[in-house]
Amino acid sequence: MSGQPIRVLLADDQMLVRTGFKVLLDVEDDIEVVGEATNGLEAVELAGATRPDVVLMDIRMPQLDGIKATARISATRGLEQVRVLILTTYDTDAYVFEALQAGASGFLLKDAGPSELLHGIRVVAGGDALLAPSITRRLIEQFTVVRVAGQVAEERLSALTQRERQVLALVGRGLSNAEIAAELFLSPATARTHVSHAMVKLGARDRAQLVVIAYQTGLVSPYTDPSP
Template sequence: MIRVLIADDQALLRGSFRLLVDSTPDFTTVGEAGTGVQAVALAAEHRPDVVLMDVRMPEMDGIEATRHICAGPATAGTRVVILTTFDLDEYVYGALRAGASGFLLKDTRPADLLTGIRVVAAGEGLLSPTVTRRLIDEFARRPEPTRPLPRRLAGVTEREREVLTLIGRGLSNAELAEHLQLSLATVKTHVGRLLTKLAVRDRAQLVIVAYETGLVGPGGPR
């Protein structure tokens, strides 16, 4: 059973999301929050698998609420999917940097939303090609790093760096396997080791690490 917390300041939307979630056999809603502060409190109380988080909410916005949830010891296993009607670049990097595992627009088809929840609950990142392009654009506006951050990548093997670089470019596990001529199981092992060594939650955070350490830049791999 995938346990979902819904955080949105509009009661009608919360009700619609709840109806969708609760009508799906292996899903259940554990709570609804109308503010960011409520979302943080309910997440700590119920420890859901996934939080559907609106960006614009009173008292505390969704990005700050995501930061609190992802950093909280009681909610270490909780994943956050950012939902918004605003397709704005400024939210993408901020949300993922705060620890969000995915980013979807509210006009996403119901079936795709449920699929996204499953993907995130399983520990994967929900990054569409559009979101990956926005990350590239965001880093293109930032100053060039002087060099990769060696301490962050200490203990990462050359093969794992190669995998991390390709993840930063947006490749899926299947695409990684084809590109590197490895089995899918081997690729999953490399990804799992990267998550452990870099102490990150999921694939979305690996993309952030790939950019922040300079392995991947606006023009491609460095």
């Protein structure tokens, strides 16, 4: 982050939750809480006013839920660099996959420990996706149906080279650039380049959306083990 603290906006309708997060984040030298939103509309407004690096976004909020708020932030000119980290209760939130489609960069469980929360914020602020392959797979199994027919999927992937398809499939399985490089016998820089090219060609906002596309197009099946 070039020596500057990571600017975080908290969006949760529960005051105790926001207070707990703020207490935890305020003691970190590299993180600064720049605002607190009590609903989705406030989250969108404060994102525009404060330009945070990361929005810690609850799904269930009044006036505008976290998914719609994420979509609005993602679609707002000038907020392209804002990353949204979704908070979920895992077993009950059926909308995490939709949130990723809306532009979220990942998700955390609401009962995550302090170290997990801090790690997640730093990962997302650094431009990476926070997606545990096992959780991604379970969410897709439970809450989504692949609606893209084979022909449509093929048209969508037609812009990719064969190597880029291989890389996209590995991104969908949750592999990092270093792991992709090892799997395909490439240098990490080359793997990173292939990932970047795939993002551009597919119009993906970030790595999280590449995971969504990998599942939607059938490159990764929700019924097979996504772990390396």
